[in-house]
Amino acid sequence: MVYDLIGRKRENIVLNSENWKTYNAAGRKRIVVTKPLPGDLWLNRLIDADCKVEVYTATDVLGVDALRAAIGTRCDAVLGQLTESWNDALFAALKSAGGKAFSNVAVGYDNVDVEAATRYGIAVGNTPGVLTETTAQMAVALTFAAARRIGEAERFLRAGKFKGWMMTLLLGELLWRKTVGVIGAGRIGSAYARMMVEGHKTNLIYYSPHPHPDLEADIAAYADFLVSRRQKPVSCKRADTIEDVLREADCVSLHAALNESTYHLINAERLALMKENALLVNTSRGPLIDEAALVEHLRKHPNFRAGLDVFEDEPDLKPGLSELDNVVIVPHIASATRWTREGMATLAAGNAIGVLSGCPAWNKPDISPFLAEDPPLASPSIINAEALGLTLFDK
Numbered sequence: 596m597v598y599d600l601i602g603r604k605r606e607n608i609v610l611n612s613e614n615w616k617t618y619n620a621a622g623r624k625r626i627v628v629t630k631p632l633p634g635d636l637w638l639n640r641l642i643d644a645d646c647k648v649e650v651y652t653a654t655d656v657l658g659v660d661a662l663r664a665a666i667g668t669r670c671d672a673v674l675g676q677l678t679e680s681w682n683d684a685l686f687a688a689l690k691s692a693g694g695k696a697f698s699n700v701a702v703g704y705d706n707v708d709v710e711a712a713t714r715y716g717i718a719v720g721n722t723p724g725v726l727t728e729t730t731a732q733m734a735v736a737l738t739f740a741a742a743r744r745i746g747e748a749e750r751f752l753r754a755g756k757f758k759g760w761m762m763t764l765l766l767g768e769l770l771w772r773k774t775v776g777v778i779g780a781g782r783i784g785s786a787y788a789r790m791m792v793e794g795h796k797t798n799l800i801y802y803s804p805h806p807h808p809d810l811e812a813d814i815a816a817y818a819d820f821l822v823s824r825r826q827k828p829v830s831c832k833r834a835d836t837i838e839d840v841l842r843e844a845d846c847v848s849l850h851a852a853l854n855e856s857t858y859h860l861i862n863a864e865r866l867a868l869m870k871e872n873a874l875l876v877n878t879s880r881g882p883l884i885d886e887a888a889l890v891e892h893l894r895k896h897p898n899f900r901a902g903l904d905v906f907e908d909e910p911d912l913k914p915g916l917s918e919l920d921n922v923v924i925v926p927h928i929a930s931a932t933r934w935t936r937e938g939m940a941t942l943a944a945g946n947a948i949g950v951l952s953g954c955p956a957w958n959k960p961d962i963s964p965f966l967a968e969d970p971p972l973a974s975p976s977i978i979n980a981e982a983l984g985l986t987l988f989d990k
Contacts (some may be wrong), residue, residue, distance in 0.1 A: 614653040622647030624671040624951055629657055629679060632700065634937030637944035640970075644948045646671075663688045672696040672947035674940075677703060678909075683711040690715035696950035698943040702726050705853040705880065709979050718985065719978045720946025723782070724962040725938035726930045731786035733929035734848050734878045737902025738791070740923045741874050742846070743767040744900075747920045768845070768872060768900075770795055772827075776844025777801040778837060778860070779879065784850030785810045791846075792829055793817055799831040802840045806833055841865055846874040853880035863888040872898040878929040881905040886913040893919050904929045938966055942975045949974025955988040956980035 619642040626641055628650040641648050651657065651665065656678045662685055666673065670692040675681060677699060686708065689697065698720035699707055712719045740746060744767045751757060751765065775791045777784045780803040791797045792814055799814060801807070811831050818828035834840045837860070841847060847869065851857045861875065862885040869875070877884055886907040893899060894915070902923040906912055909927060916922060930936060945965050949956070949972075956977040957965075965975045973988040974980075980987065 614651055616650045616652050618642060618648040618650070619645075620647055625649065625669055626672050626674065626947060627651075627665050627670055628674045629662070629665070630676050630700075632674070632936075632940035632943075633933065634940055636937065636966075637940035640941070640948060641944050644952065646948075646951075659684055666692050666694070668692055670694050671951055672698070674698050674700055674943045674947060677701040677706050679706060681707045681712070683708055683714075686712045686715045686717050689717055696720065696947045698722070698946040700939050700943045703852060703880065704978060713979045713982045716983065718946070718950045718974070718980070718983060720943065720950075720974060721976050721978055722939040722942040722946075723976055724960070725935050725942065725966070727782045727786050729932050729935040730783045730878055730929040731790055733904060733925075734783075734787045734850075734876050734902075735790050735794075737876050737878065737904060737923055737925070738770070738846055738848065738874060741876070741900040741902040741921075742770055744920075746923045750920075768874070770797060770846060772796050772798075773845040774798045774800060774843055776834075776840040776847040778840055778847065778849050779803060779851035780807045780810055781850060781852075783878075784848070787848055787850065789813060792831070796821070796827075796829055797846075798829050800834050800840050800843050801831075802834045802837050838865065838868055841868040842870075844873065845870060846876065848876040849879050849883050851879060851883060853882055858882050859885040861885065861889070863892065866892040869899070871896060872900075874900050874902065876902045878904040881907040881909055886916065889913075890915045890919070893921050897921055941966055945970060945975045946977060950977070955986040958987040958989075 618638060622645050624646045626646045626648045628648060631650055631652055638648060662679060666688045670689060671694055673689060675697060681697060694717060696718045697712060700722055702721055702723045704719065704721050707719055709719050744765045748765050775797040777788050780801045785807060788799050788801060788810060792799050814829060814831040821828045851860060860883045866888060889901060890913050893901060900921045904925050905927055917924065942962060942965055954972050954974055957973040957975050962975050964971050971988065977985060
């Protein structure tokens with residue numbers, strides 16, 4: 596299933612030529628870029644690879660018909676966005692136009708029908724590695740913004756309501772030595788866990804389909820360090836169920852991928868399991884949470900708080916969410932640092948260049964060499980490399 600993550604108002608977009616900017620018009624390979632990307636490195640590398648680069652500059656999110664029109668009769672590769680639904684029809688159009696690669700400018704790819712792309716022989720890329728710490732930092736920021744009522748406090752101050760220091764003004768929650776819960780302990784979830792444990796001496800309970808021995812070893816080592824300093828150690832355990840995490844944790848951060856099994860992972864029944872004054876943070880994908888159920892839970896439990904970077908029907912919010920004081924909301928900016936976004940653009944371009952040049956697929960977790968001046972002759976991250984039978988980089 597391909598999830599439509601952002602908005603519904605997109606199918607009537609007219610591809611006015613004024614909304615397109617072309618670079619290196621004489622390039623032999625045509626690359627369509629569906630949104631402006633930050634930095635210059637990605638563009639320079641495409642130009643150096645003899646690519647004609649066409650960038651859609653308007654703010655609209657392109658739907659299937661508009662994307663098909665953008666592909667046209669000849670297109671070698673597309674750099675697309677997670678806000679677009681890349682389905683069978685689009686990959687058929689890309690194949691018909693001679694296309695060989697599509698790269699999602701994101702680490703997630705739940706908006707992409709990878710099986711369809713594979714059937715048409717289209718390589719699908721993503722941009723992992725550069726988002727890890729950046730997104731984890733945002734999850735930490737939302738955690739404490741919610742716990743310490745930062746958004747509410749700023750609105751209070753700007754409204755001219757502050758009359759001086761008071762003992763009872765905007766009391767929040769102290770997370771020092773509390774228990775943090777992580778659902779989905781991949782790169783970002785593990786980075787968030789380490790930041791919370793090592794920075795705030797929290798205990799960790801996590802749920803993941805598979806154990807994460809590196810994460811557990813790191814926290815065990817930190818616990819030993821604390822003991823060596825005559826301090827109370829921290830603890831880490833892998834929960835048997837999601838419900839165990841929700842019941843035990845003072846703060847729960849979501850880092851699961853979006854698929855059929857995780858859609859509305861957090862619903863009314865599971866919200867009811869959480870502590871009365873717990874925190875819920877989501878920097879992963881909006882549809883992991885039944886947003887209407889969350890609104891109702893926040894209304895009924897004023898001491899329960901949430902920090903959200905993503906939403907079920909982006910850019911729209913469920914009715915009532917923005918009116919609540921006990922939720923901190925930001926507009927899907929978890930990866931929005933210059934270094935990260937420029938790195939994402941560079942990796943996406945590298946995926947297209949690598950595939951079009953017949954280079955092998957990189958098969959190492961460290962993608963930092965692709966951000967250096969002389970990148971490897973490989974595609975940084977091709978999701979379906981094995982299914983397509985692509986050669987793997989073995990140097």
